[in-house]
Amino acid sequence: MNIEEKIVNVITQILTDKYGITADEGMVMIEIPKDNGNGDYSTNIAMRLTKVLKRRPQEIAEEVREELLKRLDFVDDIQIAGPGFINFWLRKDAMANIINTVIEKGDAYGHSDAGKGLKVLEEYVSANPTGPLHCGHARGACWGDSVARIMNAAGYECTREYYINDAGAQMLNLGKSLLGRYRELFGLDFEMPEDGYYGPDVIEIAKEIKEKDGEKYLNMPKEEAIEELREVGRELELNRIKKDLAYYRCSFDSWISEKWILSEGLVEDSIEKMKKMGLLYEKDGALWFESSKYGDDKDRVLVKSDGYYTYLTPDIANHIHKFDRGYELLVNIWGADHHGYIARMKAAMEALGYPRDNLQVDLCQMVRMIEDGKEVKMSKRTGNAITLRELIDDIGIDCARYFFLSKALDTHLDFDLTLARTQSNDNPVYYVQYAYARICSVLRQAPNGFHVQDFYGLLNDPKEIDLLKYISTFTDVVADCAINRTPNKICNYVQKLATYFHSFYGACKINDVNAPELSNERLALCEATRITLKNALNLLGVGAPEVMENKENNE
């Protein structure tokens, strides 16, 4: 148990003993004041009690303070300040206990059971297998991946799933486009659909098919060829997507396809279910879902008058299937263009009896690529949208992921390619990685390594205390980021942790032959920092290099 938790527990106990109040979770809050003059920790509990007790906050604070002084053995002083804050100053050695906690837990430092094993299914990327992933997908991809890493660290059981949209008109279009490109390779007359796929990937795949199958598709009826090429194209495009995602360090536990859902009869089942529940009606030859009764703007068509399903219909079956598999919380990361779609899916889930909030949709806003202050819409090489692969070949995986993850998902993102390319202090990802490499260097240079001690009594420089305190908040930060699905806050954490370390490094000589005891304690602090930083970077899927290449060599 860390110091914050201890304080929270004692305060909670005091509320019960003294005022007969059972504190809800989140009632007692402990924070680290921005200003060191306000103590090492602080709580606003006295102010929060004013409404309940109908008394002045200062009076309450004074009473709580007296109780705290009796019950806490690791505090040096407690004072009341301002409108009723209770501020704590800790004994100098109390803070340093975090070092051994971190070292003992190692890779697991930062983990918690905040999620209480809740089974979560996170669906993300889910791009149609009709072409390569582009920069917009790149944002949602690393975001979803990082959210899953964070949730799993915080005690959720998060499964990552990719919904392959492979049953619609888009796929037919791919088949047609492939046939066109394929015939082109033989020098035959060919036609490309007006809204076909003109990217280089289709030409490359057509070549692959030609090499493998020769003239096979020339010797069959056109419709048949399109159908077969659609299937072959789906596999090859999907393999490319899988490869890109893996390279980008985005992993998936499950790939589920729209076609599979259809072939299993899940769509008929869900329509049948909704019919029985009286949620559907027929009008103008189509089958409608009365979603407007569940918060949607208007009702939605499930089966068109031509007999085909709308996009929504198999996706409802998909979501039912998720709940049926025992997932308690569904998280979807959707492009902002799917905004209007949220209300209908939530309506469908609610109508079917699933609590509305068990489906959470996080929207990924648009990404604009900026180069030298101007928007670049197209890749110079291909003339098409810039692909994920091009982006990471250009700036590197660490950099791409960090840039996307550092901004809240629902804000428009201007991605500064020029900045991302700079290997200098302008570039925030290097700042953090440099701190990590620096720590490793310091640890390497310790003449005899270091050993863990039972107590660390010599760490009392303000820079050391700041660093210790900040390390101790990591577990709470991870839990908070998991609950709110905000990897960008891990980026903030990592920046700040690096700053505290650099600052400590500048102020304190770590390897000092004239002060071996102090050196040992400082090295232990370095090790705790290193572990924390590495774990944090791992949650982002960003590398922690032990050596930073020299800047000049990178020109």
Place this chain on the structure above:
RNA sequence: GUCCAUGUAGCUCAGCUGGAUAGAGCAUCCGCCUUCUAAGCGGACGGUCGGGAGUUCGAAUCUCUCCAUGGACGCCA
């Protein structure tokens, strides 16, 4: 028109489940390498938190309203 975001320093953004004097990076300026990685550190400058009203011990944070920007509003996917 309806719905949803967003609006914070010159720029890019944190902070938003109400807390103390609103933060960081970049840019600008001033210091610090004979010393463990200067891709670093310390400091200065920079603000009507889009405008207005309200809620209360307290508002960048919550409510209302107005303004601005972006997106979504299909028997497309």
